[in-house]
Amino acid sequence: APVVPNIKRDAPNILITGTPGVGKSTLCKKVAETTGMNWLEISKIAKENNCLEEYDEVYQCPVLDEDKLMDGLEETMCQGGNIVDYHSCEFFPERWFDVVFVLRTDNTTLYDRLIKRGYAGKKLEDNVDCEIFQVVLDEAKNSYKENLIHELSSVTPENLEQNLEKIYLWIQHWFENNQT
Ligand code: DAT
Structure with missing residues (x-):
């Protein structure tokens, strides 16, 4: 049967993205x-479903089998009500998401968080560079409509509270505008 991409969801799908260490899992939880x-x-999910291929020695992270992962998530995403947490955002189907939040920090904050996580050497440098050069934000802008993308500062505990408030408001508006 054909895939019908624009069936209305009962609840929105939210993408939370940003460089590792910006605070995605803290917020999503x-x-x-x-x-x-x-x-x-x-x-x-990638790990649990054997969607990881060979290990990249240079970047010290596993390579993702994106197609297998996307196929496995399709049904869940079509149902709606998901908050997706990942440090990249360009390979997801655009139609999956109703909104995209890109978390941001300053370089020293991110550096300290990644050191605490045990990152060192090239992996540490690359991730801090990723934030400095706003790689994930640009990726989001290249992959989703501009009006779906919200940049959120994620440096302090106050920021966390503000970001939660923004997301709750956004969800509330979505339900007001998408009543069935
Ligand atoms: P990510 O999931 O993006 O890798 P995380 O949620 O694990 O990031 O957060 C990394 C660290 O930063 C963790 O020790 C919690 C801390 N943190 C996250 N958000 C924060 C915030 N708004 N203010 C202060 N610390 C924060």
Whole structure:
């Protein structure tokens, strides 16, 4: 049967993206607990479903089998009500998401968080560079409509509260505008 891409969802799908260490899982966990949305940690799901291919020695991370991962997620995403957490955003189908939040930090904050996580050498440098050169934000802008993308500062605990508030408001508006 043909895939019909624009069936209306009963609940929105939210993408939370940004460089590793910007605070995606901290934010997603809270949103999921409070709203009951389904938190999809893509790195974890990829691992659990054998969507990781060979290990990239230079970048010290596994290479993702994107097609296998996307196929496995399609049904869940079509149902809606998911909050997707991943440090990249360009290979997801655009139609999956109703909104994209890109978390941002300053370089020293990110550096300190990644050191605490045990990152060092090229991996540390690359991730800090990724944030400096706003790689994920540009990726989002190249992959999704500009009006779907919201940049959120994720440096302090106050920022976390503000970001949660913004997301709750956004969800509330979505339901007001998409009543069935
Ligand atoms: P990510 O999932 O993007 O890799 P994380 O949620 O694991 O990031 O957060 C990395 C670290 O930063 C973790 O120790 C919690 C801390 N953190 C996250 N958001 C924060 C915020 N708004 N203010 C202060 N610390 C924060």
